[in-house]
Amino acid sequence: MVDTSFIDAQLENQRENLTQFIVDKLKDKLYMANEKYSLSEDEVSSIIEDSTKAYEHSLVDPGEAVGTVAAQSLGEPGTQMTLNTFHYAGVADINVTLGLPRIIEIVDARKDPDTPVMRIYLNEESRGSREKAEEIVKEIEGTTIESISKSMKIDVINMSIVVELDNYKMEKQGLTIGDIKEKLYKLKKVESIEDEDNFLTLKAGDVSLMEIRKFFNRVRSHQLKGIKSVKRALIKKEGEEYVIYTEGSNLGEAFKIPGVDLTRSISNDIHEIQRVLGIEAARRSIVDEIKKTLEEQGLEVDIRHIMLLADLMTMEGEIKQIGRHGISGEKSSILARASFEVTTNHLMKAAKFGEIDPLSGVTENVIIGQPIPLGTGNVKLIMKK
Numbered sequence: 164m165v166d167t168s169f170i171d172a173q174l175e176n177q178r179e180n181l182t183q184f185i186v187d188k189l190k191d192k193l194y195m196a197n198e199k200y201s202l203s204e205d206e207v208s209s210i211i212e213d214s215t216k217a218y219e220h221s222l223v224d225p226g227e228a229v230g231t232v233a234a235q236s237l238g239e240p241g242t243q244m245t246l247n248t249f250h251y252a253g254v255a256d257i258n259v260t261l262g263l264p265r266i267i268e269i270v271d272a273r274k275d276p277d278t279p280v281m282r283i284y285l286n287e288e289s290r291g292s293r294e295k296a297e298e299i300v301k302e303i304e305g306t307t308i309e310s311i312s313k314s315m316k317i318d319v320i321n322m323s324i325v326v327e328l329d330n331y332k333m334e335k336q337g338l339t340i341g342d343i344k345e346k347l348y349k350l351k352k353v354e355s356i357e358d359e360d361n362f363l364t365l366k367a368g369d370v371s372l373m374e375i376r377k378f379f380n381r382v383r384s385h386q387l388k389g390i391k392s393v394k395r396a397l398i399k400k401e402g403e404e405y406v407i408y409t410e411g412s413n414l415g416e417a418f419k420i421p422g423v424d425l426t427r428s429i430s431n432d433i434h435e436i437q438r439v440l441g442i443e444a445a446r447r448s449i450v451d452e453i454k455k456t457l458e459e460q461g462l463e464v465d466i467r468h469i470m471l472l473a474d475l476m477t478m479e480g481e482i483k484q485i486g487r488h489g490i491s492g493e494k495s496s497i498l499a500r501a502s503f504e505v506t507t508n509h510l511m512k513a514a515k516f517g518e519i520d521p522l523s524g525v526t527e528n529v530i531i532g533q534p535i536p537l538g539t540g541n542v543k544l545i546m547k548k
Contacts, residue, residue, distance in 0.1 A: 279412035
């Protein structure tokens with residue numbers, strides 16, 4: 164077994180060639196391997212040398228077309244992905260968009276994802292208790308009159324709405340008739356509410372048939388409890404803790420509920436993450452969501468390609484789509500913009516304002532037939548006579 168000072172000295176010699184993160188990781192692994200296998204000095208030197216070579220091999224060459232490589236590396240696996248997949252890993256009752264539609268949803272930076280979901284972790288005091296998790300679910304799950312009633316109908320003769328309440332559902336959501344009446348009185352046009360044998364009769368006063376129908380729809384969808392945008396919440400035990408999965412998302416409201424772990428709870432809505440947690444969190448979310456979607460399909464893409472895409476989408480402090488309304492539409496080159504979409508519009512606008520194309524990118528130089536400023540085309544030689 165070699166002395167740890169030898170490992171430290173060998174790594175110190177490679178500090179200029181490796182990053183601090185790799186040096187620290189390598190040190191931990193070598194310490195563990197040394198204790199387990201009693202490494203010799205030659206073996207330690209060989210491991211460090213091989214690790215340095217592997218790191219150098221992974222570096223990008225100067226002038227490398229990293230954008231093109233990243234686009235191809237993400238685009239090609241997309242051709243092998245399923246077009247319609249709806250399943251949440253481990254939670255069969257909640258559907259979530261996966262496969263190619265999810266990748267498109269992310270790079271298009273859509274404001275409203277098709278299937279927004281949250282994964283709510285509980286804090287140290289609550290995570291091991293099923294009862295605590297159920298209490299938090301009652302606070303999160305959106306409850307309307309319709310969701311706790313057996314039936315609802317319009318009484319046209321008396322111009323009122325009759326609601327038959329379900330005792331089991333009310334008890335499950337922790338609601339009483341008094342709570343329900345208090346919430347319903349906040350609705351406009353409610354003149355009086357009568358309750359008898361689990362039947363509520365809401366009178367709206369002197370209204371027309373059209374108005375009572377509109378009023379009925381407002382009553383039916385009126386929020387009594389929970390977060391409005393969350394339709395359902397399910398509890399799942401993962402290891403030693405309980406985790407809540409929701410159909411619908413509102414991180415800002417979920418974070419206000421006591422017992423929720425603010426450091427781990429997450430949503431799949433990248434715009435919501437930007438609003439609540441900031442642009443760096445949104446960048447990380449884009450990377451994680453794309454990586455997770457690819458792995459679901461059994462595809463492996465170097466994370467640096469995904470990180471480059473996420474950096475490009477978030478570099479200006481807000482999420483921008485890869486498209487004519489985002490990154491591609493804001494390129495400095497007129498020819499590059501015109502080659503993507505709505506060609507005539509870009510050329511007409513450029514002619515109208517007398518724009519000049521700097522020809523500094525790839526697309527525009529390919530169009531006019533001169534070397535692109537990447538790789539060998541990025542090298543200029545100057546010779547003195």
